[in-house]
Amino acid sequence: MPVFERNFNLSHRMTHELGKSIVCGEFGPNDSLPTEAELCERFGVSRTAVREAVKMLSAKGLISSKPRQGIRVMPQEDWNIFDSDLLRWSLEGNPSMRVLREFLQMRIAIEPEAAALGAQFARPERIKAVGDALERMRNAKADTDEALQADIDFHISILYTSENRFYIRMRDFIRTALSVSIRHTNVIKGNPDAVIADHAKVYNAIESRDPVAAKSAMLALIEEALGFIEQELANSGEEM
Structure with a gap:
């Protein structure tokens, strides 16, 4: 020490x-x-x-x-795992595939519903923030810090579209989860244009005020990432 x-x-x-x-x-x-x-x-x-x-x-x-x-x-079950310091330490500690799976499982419980709420209740400026983040994703070079930050900002902006303070307060968890998992799942997917297209489906649904489509598009996006992590776990032989 x-x-x-x-x-x-x-x-x-x-x-x-x-x-x-x-x-x-x-x-x-x-x-x-x-x-x-x-x-x-x-x-x-x-x-x-x-x-x-x-x-x-x-x-x-x-x-x-x-x-x-x-x-x-x-x-571990007594730890305040939503504490911002604990989340950051988890990130700095190069978490295992099992931790990434837990992150994504939690995101499935949060982000699709936030997107649906956004389609119903978001103020125009909230939706614009999502669109701005998506445009930054399009303009950033793949696998750069700029692309990563734009992707994270996209998801955080969607929490804000929910206009629900409890969802908004999940931002630190989502930010940390994405900081870890995006680096793995986007590389596995290997198609930056497809990544942007999937995010655009979420944005377009929110902008169109279609909560069912918004929830479905976000769920599909996260489930695909979870599938990548599950496959990595299977390939590595880590305990499921």
């Missing part, structure tokens, strides 16, 4: 390093973390900084700190 420079917020840096280590599997469920004194020595920080980092990680559901029990890693 690195000794941090003094001019950084030490407790936040510790939270990042320890949290990422847990999410990436360096520590398993019910494993004990180093003692408070050991953490102070390894990071070169005060007990106050260590205690603040422990509080932040406890609030995210990653660890439990109790007298006489020390600091222990909690089971």
